[in-house]
Amino acid sequence: MADNPTTPTPAAEMVNATINGIKVQVPKGTNLIEAGQRVGVFVPHYCYHKKLAISGNCRMCLVEVGGPMRGPDGKPVLNPDGTTKVTMAPRLSIGCNTQVTEGMVVVTNSPAVQQAQNSVMEFFLINHPLDCPICDQAGECKLQEYSVEFGKDASRFREEKVHKPKQVDLGLRVMLDDERCILCSRCIRFMRDVAKDDCLGFTNRGSHTTLTCWPGKKLAGNYSLNTVDLCPVGALTDKDFRFKMRVWFLKETKSICTSCATGCNIVIWSRENVVYRQTPRENDAVNECWMCDAGRHNYKHINAASRLKKAFVSGKETSYADALKQLAPKLKAALADRTSVAFVGSARATNEELYLFSMLAKGSVSDCVPRTWDGDSFLVNADRNPNSAGAKIFNVAAAPMGSKFAAIADGIKAGKIKTLVVHQEDVTRRGIGADLLAKLSLLLVVDFRPTETTKAAHFVLPGVTYAEKRGTFTNAKGRVQRVWPAVSLGGEERSDWEIFRDLLRETGQPDRFADIVALFADMAANVKPFAGLSLEKIGDGGVQLG
Amino acid sequence: MDPILIHLIKIVGVVGVLLFICAYIVLAERRICAFIQDRLGPNRVGIPIWIRKDGRAIQIGACWALGQPIIDALKAILKEDFVPGHVNKFYFWLGPMLVMAPALMVWAAIPFGSTLCGVPMIVADINVGILFVFAIASLGVYGIVLGGWASNSKYPFLGGVRSSAQLISYELCLGLSVIPLFMQVGSLRLTEVVRWQTEHLWLICYPWNWLPAIIYVASSFAETNRAPFDLPEAEQELAGGYNTEYSSMKFAMFFLAEYANMITASALLAVLFLGGWHLPFVPVSGGIAVGIAHICIFLAKVCALALVFIWVRWTVPRVRYDQLMGLGWKVFLPLALVSILIAGLAIVAGWSPS
Amino acid sequence: MRIERKPLTIWERLYLPAIISGMMLTFSHLFRKKVTLRYPEQKPEIPPGYRGQPVLVKDEDGRVKCVACQLCEFVCPPRAIRIKPMAYPDNAKYKKVEKTPDEFEIDMIRCIFCGYCEEVCPEQAIFLRGPYSVTGLSRKDMMFNKEKLLELGGTMPDPIKKWQKK
Ligand code: SF4
Ligand code: SF4
Ligand code: SF4
Numbered sequence A: 001m002a003d004n005p006t007t008p009t010p011a012a013e014m015v016n017a018t019i020n021g022i023k024v025q026v027p028k029g030t031n032l033i034e035a036g037q038r039v040g041v042f043v044p045h046y047c048y049h050k051k052l053a054i055s056g057n058c059r060m061c062l063v064e065v066g067g068p069m070r071g072p073d074g075k076p077v078l079n080p081d082g083t084t085k086v087t088m089a090p091r092l093s094i095g096c097n098t099q100v101t102e103g104m105v106v107v108t109n110s111p112a113v114q115q116a117q118n119s120v121m122e123f124f125l126i127n128h129p130l131d132c133p134i135c136d137q138a139g140e141c142k143l144q145e146y147s148v149e150f151g152k153d154a155s156r157f158r159e160e161k162v163h164k165p166k167q168v169d170l171g172l173r174v175m176l177d178d179e180r181c182i183l184c185s186r187c188i189r190f191m192r193d194v195a196k197d198d199c200l201g202f203t204n205r206g207s208h209t210t211l212t213c214w215p216g217k218k219l220a221g222n223y224s225l226n227t228v229d230l231c232p233v234g235a236l237t238d239k240d241f242r243f244k245m246r247v248w249f250l251k252e253t254k255s256i257c258t259s260c261a262t263g264c265n266i267v268i269w270s271r272e273n274v275v276y277r278q279t280p281r282e283n284d285a286v287n288e289c290w291m292c293d294a295g296r297h298n299y300k301h302i303n304a305a306s307r308l309k310k311a312f313v314s315g316k317e318t319s320y321a322d323a324l325k326q327l328a329p330k331l332k333a334a335l336a337d338r339t340s341v342a343f344v345g346s347a348r349a350t351n352e353e354l355y356l357f358s359m360l361a362k363g364s365v366s367d368c369v370p371r372t373w374d375g376d377s378f379l380v381n382a383d384r385n386p387n388s389a390g391a392k393i394f395n396v397a398a399a400p401m402g403s404k405f406a407a408i409a410d411g412i413k414a415g416k417i418k419t420l421v422v423h424q425e426d427v428t429r430r431g432i433g434a435d436l437l438a439k440l441s442l443l444l445v446v447d448f449r450p451t452e453t454t455k456a457a458h459f460v461l462p463g464v465t466y467a468e469k470r471g472t473f474t475n476a477k478g479r480v481q482r483v484w485p486a487v488s489l490g491g492e493e494r495s496d497w498e499i500f501r502d503l504l505r506e507t508g509q510p511d512r513f514a515d516i517v518a519l520f521a522d523m524a525a526n527v528k529p530f531a532g533l534s535l536e537k538i539g540d541g542g543v544q545l546g
Numbered sequence B: 001m002d003p004i005l006i007h008l009i010k011i012v013g014v015v016g017v018l019l020f021i022c023a024y025i026v027l028a029e030r031r032i033c034a035f036i037q038d039r040l041g042p043n044r045v046g047i048p049i050w051i052r053k054d055g056r057a058i059q060i061g062a063c064w065a066l067g068q069p070i071i072d073a074l075k076a077i078l079k080e081d082f083v084p085g086h087v088n089k090f091y092f093w094l095g096p097m098l099v100m101a102p103a104l105m106v107w108a109a110i111p112f113g114s115t116l117c118g119v120p121m122i123v124a125d126i127n128v129g130i131l132f133v134f135a136i137a138s139l140g141v142y143g144i145v146l147g148g149w150a151s152n153s154k155y156p157f158l159g160g161v162r163s164s165a166q167l168i169s170y171e172l173c174l175g176l177s178v179i180p181l182f183m184q185v186g187s188l189r190l191t192e193v194v195r196w197q198t199e200h201l202w203l204i205c206y207p208w209n210w211l212p213a214i215i216y217v218a219s220s221f222a223e224t225n226r227a228p229f230d231l232p233e234a235e236q237e238l239a240g241g242y243n244t245e246y247s248s249m250k251f252a253m254f255f256l257a258e259y260a261n262m263i264t265a266s267a268l269l270a271v272l273f274l275g276g277w278h279l280p281f282v283p284v285s286g287g288i289a290v291g292i293a294h295i296c297i298f299l300a301k302v303c304a305l306a307l308v309f310i311w312v313r314w315t316v317p318r319v320r321y322d323q324l325m326g327l328g329w330k331v332f333l334p335l336a337l338v339s340i341l342i343a344g345l346a347i348v349a350g351w352s353p354s
Numbered sequence C: 001m002r003i004e005r006k007p008l009t010i011w012e013r014l015y016l017p018a019i020i021s022g023m024m025l026t027f028s029h030l031f032r033k034k035v036t037l038r039y040p041e042q043k044p045e046i047p048p049g050y051r052g053q054p055v056l057v058k059d060e061d062g063r064v065k066c067v068a069c070q071l072c073e074f075v076c077p078p079r080a081i082r083i084k085p086m087a088y089p090d091n092a093k094y095k096k097v098e099k100t101p102d103e104f105e106i107d108m109i110r111c112i113f114c115g116y117c118e119e120v121c122p123e124q125a126i127f128l129r130g131p132y133s134v135t136g137l138s139r140k141d142m143m144f145n146k147e148k149l150l151e152l153g154g155t156m157p158d159p160i161k162k163w164q165k166k
């Protein structure tokens, strides 16, 4: 996939056109909606979506189109002053399915176009229910937005509205309200063409056309919730988000999904430090406009009541500073003999955390937990760790990942390994059971939630989830992408990189990371693949490692 | 009886009655001001009056809220006595005392009755009575200036300065306006003034005394800082005036002194122009009953005049500072001088009986 | 506009007549009828349409008119309103309406009685109505929950009945 497909490759043939009097040059094959977008002319549209096949059924994008007038000899007719004479087509054309041709003249704001938009809106609304107060789409509804911009102020429809099924359960995660559907068929095209799971379609005719699942099918695939994003109105809603919160209260924070190694770009929607939903963010190099349902709903742990918000020493709650003070001499003593210490890192940690972790673990045995099961051919990667690539770059993971666990277990059993440092993993499920953990003289766990391992730990320091910190992840294809903090729980928990920095400082390493920017700069200077990078350069879209 | 004991009894009696009247004049002020504004005013702390209506007892009012002064005093005492950190503590304390003390002291020379059991109803019958009264009364301004200055804050300070300017200006008119009376009476002794009026007519009855009376009344409004001349405590301009920084009992002293001064001014007015304890058809001398009657007559006159003070306050708007000064220096002062001339003429012409 | 200021006549310049007539006027007021309301015993008559405190209303069938659209929560300038929406359970009488407030709290300490919530409500569910004496002994007392707001609000007939037509 090209980094930015909207930048025309020089080879593409360019055509010239005029949109609302503004000259524009676009590659051949560009449609009028996209061409208009380049010069800041907005053409309203419902059924068109740039990643989907064009169906041209909503008629919202009608514009006036014209071209050079041609005489009987096929040559352009000239005005007396020498310019080409333009003739406008007698009827309006849909912008989404009309491609720019040489010399084309497009008008999107003439009275004819405005009247057409007005009438189309009126048609959309004749059978539309007055559901906005209970409709989850309100606030991000294209029907609301266009009504204000292109519609009439009052309805002239006096007849009884057509009633269609409401609260239709389409599958595991999606709820349909047929009355609100404007029959744009985006959802149908997505499931058919992109998700390759042709399950939706229209039945009946005219005003009674109804969206439904094909008999015997359900909208249940792992990509079904993308139809909710696509639906320009509130016909398709996410059952998980349904009636939870109004979108206008939600704060949008850019982030990436950490549920697999693909690293889909997402937006975290939160209000007052509670995450309410996650939606895909467009990045053509990673996930285009989509994400899988599993990743989308994998946010519940962020605000779980069981989150660790305090440090624990031998199971007793205490302040972070106090725990650190008690831990420092013990850890320092333990690290004097590197062979007696083992480290379990996390391939779910950020690059910065892994970098610091690798500094802590230098000279000791360390490994990460592998998580590999079925992927699919679209987005979901078989590797469910979001940063396996980083764990390998920083040598926190063994090769192959997870191969050292048996050795660590044996080391503990033999009494050779007396200290274990664990980051965000539950090692009891990886062959190092509670009985072995009990033999350790020092078990330090950095985690954000309680596990069997934190229960056995002598020291627990409270870390955070991906939605609460800054940092970068390296995806399966070697692309470095950033996360930003969306929420904060307000306890004693802190970014894991800060915890590792404190541990390094307390065990006698120079204290040189004032903030994440300095840390990243240090990493870029010392770790080859990151050479020359900075957080700023990575930006919103990420950067492919060399 | 031991003359010292008699004097002590008289002093305690005078101060007690004075403070009592002060307390109730405050209540009267609040009630009258409310009535003038078509309100009810404080009516909760009194002997309640209940009526039965719809089978329920409903309190429709209380007997003049007679408990209010007690509650007010309690409140003033119980409030936090807050002394701001930036004040000059000694003078800050001295201010209210200096205001209160003269207000009580002037009563030493005011005759509040004829005689009772042969004892003259005056604490100290000094022969320069009126001079004593004016001299002591004018000390009050030191308290105000001190309070304003010691508060070490600009609004009280401005209030204090205004007050001193105002008091000094009107002191003059006040003094000049009473000279015609003593020219007619021929003595500065206040008992003598009253005696003269019992023998002749009240001084107000002679037309040449009308102008001095008007000047005297207006000037005493100014002297007591009462509306329409209450500029030292013009809330709108001075956030309260010289007493802004005061609270609790110290504030209450300023407040009480204002009313004490008002009563003193009323008493002097009664003594000088309205015949003191004298009332036609009441015998000038007699037994205990007559003595007590004289005291009552005097008190009635004082209270009536105090009510007029209140009535004026809730009628006339406050004058501007320049108007106040203009009135004092350019109108009252020349007029007072003129009235002295007229009185002199009246005496020379023999219209005045003496 | 220019107002002519006529010079005062001698009579007027004397001031005393004016002061005396003023005093006569204030004197006459001493005996006028008083306007004071003896509050806790006598209550003012609340006219219909009086804008007191915000309350929630039910329609004549007893349905809570609020559908938890949260517009009032959004518009409320001091953020006094807190709503937790929920879906009507499957067997509910008004399942058709789909959405209803689970919790609806107005912090009467914060409320400034501006009436924006009433204005913005698309369901005519929240009104500023009669109750005017909003008192409590603690902050908690002043958090009015859904039940309390509905009790204060009572019934407000719904002329449109849009949900019945669904
Ligand atoms: S789809 Fe849009 S217009 Fe229709 S009810 Fe929902 S928010 Fe309102
Ligand atoms: S459900 Fe939404 S996306 Fe699907 S056809 Fe209807 S309006 Fe379009
Ligand atoms: S009246 Fe105003 S302040 Fe009170 S709840 Fe309604 S919107 Fe908020």
Ligand code: SF4
Binding pocket: A133, C065, C066, C067, C068, C069, C070, C071, C072, C073, C083, C117, C120, C121, C122, C123, C124, C125, C126
């Ligand atoms: S605006 Fe009306 S319907 Fe919406 S939440 Fe508030 S009270 Fe309920």
Ligand code: FES
Binding pocket: A044, A045, A046, A047, A048, A055, A056, A057, A058, A059, A060, A061, A062, A094, A095, A096, A097
């Ligand atoms: S967007 Fe062109 S017809 Fe729908």
